[in-house]
Amino acid sequence: MATVYTARDMNLGRSVALKLFDPRLADADELRRQDAEIELLASLNHPGLVTLFDAGADNRIPGEPRPFLTMELVDGEDLRDRLRRSPVTLEELAVIGAGLADALAYVHSLGIIHRDIKPANILLAPVRAGDPLRPKLTDFGIARIIDGTRLTATGTMVGTAAYLSPEQARGSDIGPASDIYSLGLVLLECVKREIEYPGNAVESAVARLHRQPAVPEHLGPEWTQLIRAMTAALPSERPSATAVEAALRSAVASPVSTPGLPAGMDTQVLPAPPARPPQLPGTGDGNGTLRMDPPLPGGASGHTGPPRPGRPPAPSRWPARLRRTGRRTRIAVALAGVALLGAISAGAIALSVPEAPAVVVPYPAVTGSLGEHLKQLQENVQP
Template sequence: MLAERYELVEAVGRGGMGEVWRATDRELGRTVAVKVLPPELTRHEEFRVRFRREARTVASLNHRNVAVLHDVGEDTTDGGTTPFLVMEFIEGRTLTDALTEGPFTVERALSVGRDIADALAHSHGQGLIHRDIKPSNVMLTSGGDIKVLDFGIAKVVAETTTRLTATGMTVGTPAYLSPEQLTGRSVDGRSDQYSTGCLLYELLTGRPPFVGDSPFAVMHQHISQEPLVPSRLRPQIPAGVDALVLRTLAKDREERLGSAAELREALAETLAALGAPVTAPTRQPAASAPVTPTAPPAPTVPPARTAADPPAGPGHTALAQQETRTAPAPPRPSGPPPGERPGPAASDGTPSPARRFSVGAGRLVALLGLVASGVVTLGYQDLYDDSLEPLIGVWAATAVLGLAVFRWFPLTSTCLWWGAGALAVASVTAGGMDRGADYSSGYGSLYYYDSYSSEYYSASYDGIDRVEIFAAPLLALAVLCLVRALRPRDPSPLAAACALTLGGTGVGWLAFDDEGQTGVFSVAWGLTAIAAALLEVRARRTATPRPRRRLRFVTADQRTT
């Protein structure tokens, strides 16, 4: 019996933050869950004061995905002080238990992640960061809903330990801790987003993003290594889901989504894109007309207990008279679509092209252009022997220049290499003939073959081939591809290659003369390459520098749960 009110019936769970009991509230006659905190955490008066204060903030949360905190108190029987929490009793099982049966379906995993993000968006709006999102702190109810547990405890443990021992303390389970928690930096809502990303990764693949032989090995991977793409472990995971999960796991929090609310909306949109039925999270009614905030509101912290407060002990609990209030839901963000590939970002969330093409796809497109332009240039010589030296010289120059900047500016290299081949295409007149010509066997025009007379005839009665009109759609497509290729938020080397190839073909079909066609395309090609180079230079200058990270080793008096 605790505080002469809560009768402990049976233990239902145990962890580093305490032991959970199914209990009966003797005054109200209802079943509740009582979490008894371990003595090593509660022997200090400062911890108990901070704990009661934080509990008042947690009790103010009112959300369908947050476990309700009914009461907090201290039992002083048997000569000791035992702080405890009283929460709603949830019929169900933790995600840890559910994962023993294997990974979730993609749709169910995204649905669970969306509900967790919805709960975090609500708590962050109250200024409360969880700091310890993990499978054992999330319950699957018997009705299929999600309940997030243990808000506020990790913060009190970390702050009190730092205050009393003058050393930092890493609180949480290593498999789900963010890099900033491991390196002792300040924590905000994006740390919860990282932990949620770790949890979502495990729901999708059956294992956390980082595993190792020891907690230190796992911590080091969180700080210095990139996770495997989830679809590498489970091929049926769509690319859009891969991208969203990896963005939540960015080492630099500036590269993650801006808030838990953005994560919630991105998960909901991804679910909709997969064709799964999406039930929008229930928004909580506000106590007053909501006002769109410019920043998350700071938590309202009640004053510490004073001598005038009723003493804690048998029959007295700190939240018996506390009123539960509901905060307005945070405003709907306008974040990037969930299908966008994760990448380094500037402070406004813009992915950095300088880092985007450090992976294979963009560079493969560029290298293919180097080979293709060489083949086209040499093939052009078979038709026009007198044009070998200029085109070979251009190709050689672009090959050398492109290789010189390939490591840092892959989009620019793509434009240089594909443009060299397109220049040869543009110099070939595929359109009109001289007026009055009946037929010709030369290159550069369209003809038809008359099998009866065994002769070639021009494609029009007056000796002029009417193919110039075909250049219009090609050039229009080239412009569209070029706009897509040079989009600052998401540049595309594939679109650049298409733009230059279509542009070269279209200019050739304009058929005004060889030198004019070559000159027009050269100007357009040069401007495109310069624009690509400026785009990549700007991206490298504005990209958020990667901070130096150090692994903070946990000493013997530090605990992780």
């Protein structure tokens, strides 16, 4: 269909990929397909997709126009070559799959189906040394707009036979779920390092109509469940690209690299501590001992026993406490009150009449212990 060259952009001084279409395929239908690819790629902008820089046609040969695309040059290998060179670990596969699912979620939101998801169309771009490879999806040459004008005849197969969805193999209408199926076969191939449905176009297409993909059990239940869901026979039973991305992103964070939430990391809702009235500082028990609540077990901040009966606010508890105290205590409280009033009165007099001599207020004669206390109080408050 086309040949891709490494080229040099002389205006911007950068290396690019130049996709030059074959003039032998430039019939009316193919030209429409090429124009559709150019318009499609020009409208896309996503880090998981190869960026289109420019487009045009080479008309130097009369009657044989050669459309071309100038695209981002991905300095790396594609997933097909990587599988031939070395296996892909589950950690790498989770990163690659999540990036591809994110790109598919973007194009599906625009009403676009790729229709040819396969390892050769997945480029692995290095970002920084030691970082995981970033996948980039390329070759939208046979994509079409959902419910848009068809560029292929009804009942024909378009795509690579080994990665077709069942509905593609039957020549039926397709949707975003078709790309999910193809991506599931790609993930499965990375795990098994072999094509699930090999053979020629007819053999490969018919095989998927008669049996489900064989997913190895050693992958664990999470990976097995995800790939089986992606390759379900009915499109309605397949997850969306967004759901696939979420599952694979969680696999990246999981210690065992399995899709889904890591074991033992479920969010826990802790009970709120019961509301307790504010405690006045220095509150005593009437015997001169500071009362404190008993420590809670395990350093917790809430009461774990049975509910405590409600207590009235702090001010309303003072009359009851005074009634429970003895006669001496009540006298001491009265003396403290008298002392406080005397101090306030003396301070007010001193501030209001600074020049006047201090006046000692005589107290009434009181006999007994109370009288002795009043006498000492009077002597203490004298200037």
